[in-house]
Every structure is written in C-alpha cells, then in structure tokens.
Amino acid sequence: MKRLQITIIAMAVLIAGCKQSATPALQPAKYGAKITEVGGSKQVAQVGSGLAQPVVVQVNGADGNPVVGALVAFHGEGVQFNPAQALTDASGQVTAAVQLGFNAGDYQIVAETPKSGGSSDSLTLHETALGYEQTLGQAVNAKYCIRCHDNESTPERVSNFDNLSPAPHLFTDGATLNRVSDADLTSLIAHGGAALGKSPQMPAYSSTLKPAEIKAVVAYMRTVADPPYQAPGVKYGK
C-alpha cells in the first residue's frame, strides 16, 4: 500500500515537472481588436539572410488606441522571427527581427493577435528573398536600369523617370509587367524599344549585357513585381 502511494506521488511530481519544462506560452495581459503594420514590409534581402529593418506591428483596441500587453505571434513558412511571439510594449508595438528562408521569391509573414472573444485578428506582410540570379539582376538593375525605371531620386542618383514620355514602367508594376512574357521582356531589353514598336528611348542592351545578365534582370523584375508574378504553365507541387 505504501509502495503504491509513493509511486503515485512520484508520478504526480514527474507530470508536474514535465509541464514546467515545456515552453511556457506567453499569456496576454490585455486583448486588442485590430493589428496594423508600422513598418518593415516589402523589403528585399538575399536568401537566408536577415532583413535590414525589423518588422514592427501595432495592436489597437476597439477605440483605436494602442493596447499595451497584447500578445502578437509571427508565422511564416521558412521564416525565422526573433522573437516569434511577444507582448506589445508601452506604445502598443512589437518589433521582430526577420530572417528569410532558403528559397528565392515572395515570403508571407502573418502577425496574429488574439481578441477577447477567442477569435483573433491577423495581418499579412510580404517580403522578397533574392537568390543568386535575382541578386545579379539587382546589381545590373542598380547600374543600368534604375535611373529611368525607378522614380525615387537621391542627390547622388537623380531619377530620370519624370523626364521621359512615355513614362517607363517601374519594375514593381506587376499589373503591367506580369502580362509580358519572359521572351518578350528579354527581346525588349536586348533589342530596345524601337525594334519592338515601343519607345526608342529604351536602348538596346544586347551589345552591353551578356544573355545571362539579361535573364537575371528579368528574374529580378519577376521577384519584385507587385502583385506577385505567377509563372505560366501547369502548377504542380508537393
């Protein structure tokens, strides 16, 4: 009889111990109603590396004011967060460093906060990872394309975008560029606008860039397109 008692006590202690050793889930001190982005989406980084800026989200209550102590959890396939879950700080915000996965392309980050009724509110952010080819494309873009195909101006690199008519397409303009096939984009870059009945302001780059570099620029354009580019053809996957 005594032996049985001891066994039961030992088992109870063991179970309690097991419970404690499991990772403690953060308990929200308060509940918010709405989660919004403060900053950090639409960044571009190389595969497997960290984003330059952290992702910052804010939880607001039903009255629209920031909520302190609300729980925010981040998810994303292949993405690592530091921290993966946290309570909002004094200004109602959570800041997380983000490391992208090993595959090039679009990454979705979901930030989620539980609401008081048991449901939750979530927010989806997009980030872009560049593989070798896209990185090369980014370098070619930064040297040759960006002066006309980017409307952002800095004192060191004044944009030529506004001086051109018809205006060049921004590479992020997925609505337009996603409809142009890889082959057409490649010949536009290689043979210039005039050869394809477009504006002669787009020079021919076939004597300047190697075929691999043109392919890389197209790959880069596809990666930064917004809305994201979907390759044509049958889609299989596991």
Place this chain on the structure above:
Amino acid sequence: MSDEKNPVPLRSRPLLRELMIFGVVSFVLLISLAIAPSKNYFSDWRHHQNTFLKMASQRQNGTLVRSFQGGIHQTWIPKLGVVDRCETCHVNMTGALEGSYSQPYRKHPPIPHNLDEFGCTVCHRGQGVATSVEGAHYASESWEQPLLPARYLESGCGQCHLGEMEGTPRLNEGRQLLANMGCVHCHNVTQPDGNILKPTDDPPLLTRIAEKTTREWIYAWIKNPQAYAAQATMPNFSLSDQDAADISAFLISQSNPSTTSADETSLPAAKADASGVDKKATEAATLYGASFCSSCHAVQNAAGNLVGGTVGPELTRVGTKVNPAWLQRWLSNPPEYDPVTRMPHYRFDGKQLALLQGFLLAKKDDDFLPKAPLPAASGESIARGKKLVTEDGCAACHQINGVKAPQNFAPSLARVGSRALAQVVFAPGMKHTLPDYLAGKIRDPRSFGPGLKMPKFTLTDQQMDSLTTALLAQSDRAAGMPQEMIISAARTTDYHAGGDAGRLMEDLKCLSCHMINGNGGDMAPELTREGSSVQRAWLEEFLKNPNTLRPALIRRMPKFNLTPAETKILSDYILGAYQAPGFDSATLDQSKLNADAASRGKQLFYSKYGCQSCHIADYKNDKGYVGPALTSVGRRLTPVWTYKWLKDPATLRPRTLMPNFGLKDDEARDLTAFLMTLKAAQGGGK
C-alpha cells in the same frame, strides 16, 4: 589410428538441445545477414527515389520514369577532391520534373556553373560521401562538416573568385571591410593566389599628435571612438579610466615637439568681430560647400543623419578635437603634416583659411571631453601608457615614436574558413559551428575569455554576415584549388606620375579620387586615357574653373586655385602622357564630318537612338538627366574619342552606364559629326 579401432558410436539423431542451439545460431546468422540488405532497402535515399518516381508517374511523365536510373548517384571530380552523392536524394536538380517541390525534390536555382563540373560540397559544404540525411547535412554539434547556412553561401564563390563580382554583394562587402576596418593591419589574409589583402584605411600617424589635439580629447576618443564619430573605424578597446589616462599621457609625451610658433595662432577670424558674424558664417558655409569637403567628410545634420563621404573623418565635433593653430596649418597644406594623406592641398588664401577655420572650430561638442581634469602625466603613468600601447598593438595601425609595429600580432586568417573545431574555444552558450564562432568573434571578441586582445568593432548585423562570408572563403579547399581555377582580383598598381606634373599631382592628391593606370580612387572618372579624350582649351579652362558636366549631379571637382603655370604643367602632362593606342589622326577620316553627316547624325540622335532620353543636346527641348550635357561637347571632346566612344563605351571606361548600341561605322561617324557641331559656351542656355 586408435579412432578406427574404437569408433565412437554414431547417433542417428541429434539431441534436442543441440537442435535448439543450431536453430538459434542459424536464426541469428540469418538476421545478421539480413541487416545489410534491409538497411539498404529501408535507406533514406531509396525512399526519396521511390517517392520521386511515384510523383513522376502521377504527372504522367513516363519518359522520366523509364529513363530514371536508381541507385547511388555520385559526382567524382578528382582535381577538386569532390566525391558527392547528394544527387542520390536530390534527384530533381536539373528540374526534369516540372513544378515546385519541397526538398529533396527542388530544382537547383540558376547559377553560372554546371553542377557536374563542381559538385555540391564545394559551395554548400556538408559531407558529400554520406548516404544518410543526417550524415550528409549534420550529425550533432561540433560536426566537422556541417552544411553551410544559406546566408554565407557566397563564401563558396570566394574560394576561386578573389575579386569583386556583381552577383556576390555579401562577399564583396566582407572583403572591403577586411581591408577597410583595419583587420588586415593585425591579421594576415593571404588569398589562394598568394595575394595578401592590404589595408585601404589610412590610420593617422601619432608621431606629431600633440600639435593636433589635446590629451583630454585623446582620452575621450580612445575610451569610445564611436561617441565622437559614429562611423569611426577605430575599434573600442574597453579601456578603464586609468588605462585611457596613461595611454593619453604617453601619446602626448612621445609626440615630436610642436613646430608651431605662437604668432601663427593669431588669425583675423579668431579675433572677436561682432559685426557681420552671420554674414561670415554664411560665407564660410558656402566655401565649405564649394570646396566639396562633403565629398570626403561627413557631418551630422539637424535630424541626426550623417551627410557626406567616408574618405576622411567625420567633422561633426571637430572643433572639440583640433588645436586651432594646427587646423590652420593643416588646411593650408595637408601633405606638409602627413605626406601620405588623401587630402589635397587646396590653395586657399588667408581670408578663406580664416573662414574655414572658424567654420570648423564652431563644430564643437564639449560634452565629449572628460568632465573631471585628468591626473597629471607622471613618469610612471607615461611608462604604463607605453606598456599598454605596446601590448594592445596600437602600432600595428599607427605610427608611434618609440614603439615598433608588432609582427605576427594576431593569428593568420589565411585558412580560417576551415579551422578545425577541435582547436576552437567557444564562448559559453554559443552554437558549436564554425560560422557561429566566426560571427561571434567579430561581434564581441572579448566575450570568449579574459585577457583577449582583439578589440570590439562597431558593425551592423549585415556587415558581420559579410565579414563572416569573406572569412569562410579562406578555406583549405580554396588553398588547394588548382591554380588554373583561381580568378585573381584586378591588381592595383603603385603608379605615380613623374616630373613636375607628378609632384603637382601628388600635392593635389589627384589619385585620391581619380584612377590612373591602375592606381587611385573611384570617386571621379578614370584619367588613364584622358589625353586622347579632351581638347586642350577645354581642359585648361576646366582645371582653372571646374564645373560639373552632369546637369543633376551636385558633386564636382573642387577648385584648387591653380596658378596659370600649374595649369599649363598639368594640361601638358595629361595631353601628352595619358594617350591611348588607336586614337590618332588615321583612326577617323575627319574630312567626312561635314554638314550632311551632321544632319544625318541629328536624325539618329533624336529619332533612332533616342539619345535625348539621357543627354541634353539642346537645353530648350531635351531633358535627359543621366549622362553629361552635350551642349558644348564639340568644344570638350576630340572627334576620334567621340567616334570610338560611341562604338564601344565600356572598353574606354568599364564602369560607364552608357550602353553599347552596336552602331555601324557610318552611324558612329554621322553622330560624331553632329556632336562636334554642339559648341555652345559652357553652361550656356541653362
């Protein structure tokens, strides 16, 4: 023989016990014989190959299924020492089965190399011969051959490619940091081709430091350099107050006696002059801007952002640092104080010197200096300071009187990318892998144990990743790479011009910004072929009064206030010495550059090639902001240069943005004819 005589009677049937033993032994033997085939049968790779075949047949890809060869797939490349069996499981590397799959069925992303020529482990590391998932990728902590995390993958490229490449920004940045953050002052980084990375920073000499600054400033600076200049490359040595006081005492005491006489210090601007203070400040700021100091020096603006270049030190708090008399002497002739400085000798007049001196001295932040007075510099304190300076290796970077530059002060990093983990002492709590060790050493070197000398550098997370990438490229595999596979970095030369012009160019520090014959900076255009490019009248005018050629570029060459004689020496030398082969009167028949050709060229310029989208030929109509304005190009460039440039710009200036349009000879000639008619007065019409 006795056996025959007394034969043991034969039993027809074995005992039950014997049968049982026999049975058990046979069973054990059978089981042990079955272990090998069953291990093979249930292996990871067989499972992955079967799954792949199942997927392929589901996709009705019969050809793929029929042509698939099962078994171990091995890539053997003797000259690289590669024996990789990765493709046994990673069966879809070429993307034969279309679609996106998770590993191990993913297609390899496009890279410039053929996988069969290099194998996998050259770039990814890991154990190539392993045929189990664990063995190939990792086994446990302290595994000698784990896979390389993706963020450091560019280190694989860096084993053969020793120079800059467009597709490897991390590796490029890492190597630049090794040279620029001072790492290679103490560590040896020998590349596989025998090239030893050289420092590209310019640590100031300390042999005359007492002229330049005070002991209080030295004290505050060595305690925390980044508090004075956020981007300072000088690391933090975590010095105690006592250490800093002793080192500052020693550095002042070792300095050569000042040569500044007292009367030099009195300047017109130094006198209190209530009238026109605001006007002077504006004038001084204008002079600072017009001298393009900000091309090299940064200053913190009101919003706290650094604005300006990183060639010279940040000037936000320079008034707290420098001795006014020294500043005046420095501004009037920098190479006189430091012959190897990158700062040019501007020919400022007395009034300009006073203006600039006042402007810079006003940039003060006295909070930076120590609050309490330092203890007096006793002999004991100086001796201890000297000991600390010697031990901390200050002389590895700086020139100091009485302290020799240490040799082999820090471990060689030539093969650090393959350092055996058994020889590595990890900091408590860190993951036991080589990349984590290297990153940890860069992040916080002194956390690895007491008494370590490596100081703490101020780097961003991305810079630390880049440095780790560059160090991982210094592997045993790289060192043993066949020499024909190594692609060396472009070698810089130690070219310097000769003669009077050479002396003048040394004084003006032309090579700080311009590259000539493989030596120099990259801030301004290369001048190796400048003599073939420009016309004499334009060049002389430009040297006298430099103006920018590019409508949207704020930065330009500063005005050095050259004398007419100096201008002539420089122009003669540039036009005589910096000529390129193939630029002579025989290259282009200039008689064909007539009005007809010019009108055809104008057509080509505006209609066929749309040159106006980047260039301005006529200020009234054209708006192109990318390339130089061409309104007076007929006065600036030679016809031969223009013709050859139009035909192939990148061979003349490799970094140019101008595309090669593949022009035919007559098109290039007609365009040249048109451009040579553009002779507006410089800057005219704007």
